[in-house]
Amino acid sequence: MDATRSPAALLLDFCQGIGTVLLQFCQGTGQFAWFTLQSVSHIFRPPFYWRNLVRQLIEVGYYSLPVVGLTAIFTGMVLVLQSYTGFSRFSAESAIASVVVLSITRELGPVLGGLMVAGRIGAAFAAEIGTMKVTEQIDALRTLSTSPFKYLVAPRLVAGIIMLPCLVLVADIIGVFGGYLVAVYRLDFNPHTYLQNTWSFLQNMDVISGLVKAAVFGFIITLMGCYHGYNSGKGAEGVGVATTNAVVSASILILLTNYFLTGLFFAH
Amino acid sequence: METNQPKIQVQGLTKKFGKKVVLNGIDLDVMPGESLVVIGGSGTGKSVLIKCILGLLNPDAGTVKIDGIDVTHMSARRREKEVMHKFGMLFQGGALFDSMRVWENVSFGLTTLKNIPAAEAKDIAIAKLADVGLKPDVADLFPAELSGGMQKRVALARAIATDPEIIFFDEPTTGLDPIMADVINHLIVECVQKLGATAVTITHDMASVRKIARHVAMLHQGHIIWYGPASQIDHSGNAYVDQFIHGRMEGPIEMAVRRD
Numbered sequence: 001m002d003a004t005r006s007p008a009a010l011l012l013d014f015c016q017g018i019g020t021v022l023l024q025f026c027q028g029t030g031q032f033a034w035f036t037l038q039s040v041s042h043i044f045r046p047p048f049y050w051r052n053l054v055r056q057l058i059e060v061g062y063y064s065l066p067v068v069g070l071t072a073i074f075t076g077m078v079l080v081l082q083s084y085t086g087f088s089r090f091s092a093e094s095a096i097a098s099v100v101v102l103s104i105t106r107e108l109g110p111v112l113g114g115l116m117v118a119g120r121i122g123a124a125f126a127a128e129i130g131t132m133k134v135t136e137q138i139d140a141l142r143t144l145s146t147s148p149f150k151y152l153v154a155p156r157l158v159a160g161i162i163m164l165p166c167l168v169l170v171a172d173i174i175g176v177f178g179g180y181l182v183a184v185y186r187l188d189f190n191p192h193t194y195l196q197n198t199w200s201f202l203q204n205m206d207v208i209s210g211l212v213k214a215a216v217f218g219f220i221i222t223l224m225g226c227y228h229g230y231n232s233g234k235g236a237e238g239v240g241v242a243t244t245n246a247v248v249s250a251s252i253l254i255l256l257t258n259y260f261l262t263g264l265f266f267a268h
Numbered sequence: 269m270e271t272n273q274p275k276i277q278v279q280g281l282t283k284k285f286g287k288k289v290v291l292n293g294i295d296l297d298v299m300p301g302e303s304l305v306v307i308g309g310s311g312t313g314k315s316v317l318i319k320c321i322l323g324l325l326n327p328d329a330g331t332v333k334i335d336g337i338d339v340t341h342m343s344a345r346r347r348e349k350e351v352m353h354k355f356g357m358l359f360q361g362g363a364l365f366d367s368m369r370v371w372e373n374v375s376f377g378l379t380t381l382k383n384i385p386a387a388e389a390k391d392i393a394i395a396k397l398a399d400v401g402l403k404p405d406v407a408d409l410f411p412a413e414l415s416g417g418m419q420k421r422v423a424l425a426r427a428i429a430t431d432p433e434i435i436f437f438d439e440p441t442t443g444l445d446p447i448m449a450d451v452i453n454h455l456i457v458e459c460v461q462k463l464g465a466t467a468v469t470i471t472h473d474m475a476s477v478r479k480i481a482r483h484v485a486m487l488h489q490g491h492i493i494w495y496g497p498a499s500q501i502d503h504s505g506n507a508y509v510d511q512f513i514h515g516r517m518e519g520p521i522e523m524a525v526r527r528d
């Protein structure tokens with residue numbers, strides 16, 4: 001079949017293929033940028049739906065506590081175990097407490113907490129908004145003079161930005177506590193010295209940078225959930241795909257932005 | 269009541285999905301206080317037409333004017349502020365908010381549009397539910413706990429709850445028993461006659477057409493192929509309309525079914 005086509009025609013096909021992909025990419029990017037701008041601008045413009053905000057604060061914050069708490073406590077515990085096996089070779093056990101608290105507040109708290117919440121909240125938002133889209137509930141909102149951006153998206157974004165730092169702060173404390181448990185009850189560290197080592201090297205910036213990261217991740221998670229739900233395809237399959245995309249894209253974006261945020265905070 | 273300014277004025281409305289042309293240059297005027305019924309085969313674009321008028325779908329060409337104001341390319345924000353409050357819409361699939369109770373669904377427009385406090389809004393919602401033949405005890409249920417016909421009636425109650433100027437009913441009587449269908453037809457007539465609303469109804473139910481329509485438009489292959497007063501529908505002289513209202517298999521309208 002190829003033999004009958006002239007090279008020029010093949011080249012044209014090739015260019016057309018590239019053009020199509022490029023166009024789709026630009027369209028997708030534009031659509032996403034438009035969605036983000038709309039969502040953010042609606043956060044600041046009245047009317048505000050306070051009841052929706054409260055509901056989402058509870059949904060994102062309170063109901064994520066168990067997942068984030070469990071993640072944090074086991075992370076702290078395993079960090080102590082792992083660094084003990086390494087550090088005891090150089091008799092540097094006193095550094096363990098600082099290593100644990102710094103890793104948790106700077107990186108592991110926000111990143112692992114963010115990833116867990118991405119799985120929970122990103123998926124839930126995409127499925128909920130996707131279903132509303134598919135069953136015309138979003139159209140119905142609009143015919144009732146209510147902006148879906150204001151009513152659905154803005155409260156969720158705000159809830160993510162507010163609650164993720166709170167969750168991460170709790171995770172920091174639980175994580176350090178988990179490390180403390182293993183250090184004191186399993187590895188027979190002196191409790192008083194361990195705590196002192198924990199505090200002595202910890203600076204405000206370590207905690208604050210983690211909380212700022214958390215706020216950014218909260219924005220990413222909720223935005224991805226809402227975006228993929230809002231642009232969900234038709235039927236149950238469309239909603240399923242939207243849910244997967246929301247979680248995957250949020251997770252990748254979290255890891256990516258985390259790298260750049262760490263660079264911003266600590267690389268001078 | 270009658271003025272020369274049409275409530276809804278549609279000109280040259282065209283809507284495509286990909287290569288498929290669903291609406292191909294629709295012209296339609298609906299006068300204030302008028303009750304128009306749109307009929308046409310399944311999949312001819314009746315729902316799409318209504319969604320284009322509401323601004324839920326963007327037409328590819330043509331204009332939609334509401335009260336003489338061109339709303340075709342109005343921004344979402346202006347549309348929400350200035351136009352949408354005039355509309356009530358009964359969606360074909362109901363489109364009830366499934367995370368809200370029935371009374372919250374019905375009173376949604378009242379609380380968001382008219383700032384009526386929740387307790388009062390609930391009373392109004394219960395009254396509207398009574399209008400569509402539902403008892404007060406369904407008010408605290410969730411939509412998923414209702415039968416299909418009950419959901420349809422809740423959706424209808426929500427569409428008329430704010431007493432809008434223009435109401436769209438997308439198949440209001442489908443899925444209802446004949447008696448309830450008549451109750452709903454009566455309700456629609458009442459909305460038009462008592463409240464002076466302008467109504468656009470889509471239906472396949474000829475009993476409905478005869479009861480509620482003042483004018484009838486028939487949609488076929490992207491065009492309005494017949495428009496006239498409801499009294500003329502039996503003597504339209506149009507073979508398509510005749511085939512449709514008598515539900516005959518043979519005629520100019522070709523159904524995409526295989527005949528062996």
Ligand SMILES: Nc1ncnc2c1ncn2[C@@H]1O[C@H](COP(=O)(O)OP(=O)(O)OP(=O)(O)O)[C@@H](O)[C@H]1O
Nearest residue numbers: 285290308309310311312313314315316317360470
């Ligand atoms: N969002 C959409 N994307 C792609 N095609 C669509 C979309 N909405 C409707 N269509 C197509 O447009 C055509 C008209 O659909 P519409 O829902 O308006 O039909 P209808 O006249 O209301 O039919 P029915 O009487 O069965 O409700 C259909 O062929 C449908 O496939």
Ligand SMILES: [Mg+2]
Nearest residue numbers: 314315360438
């Ligand atoms: Mg339809």
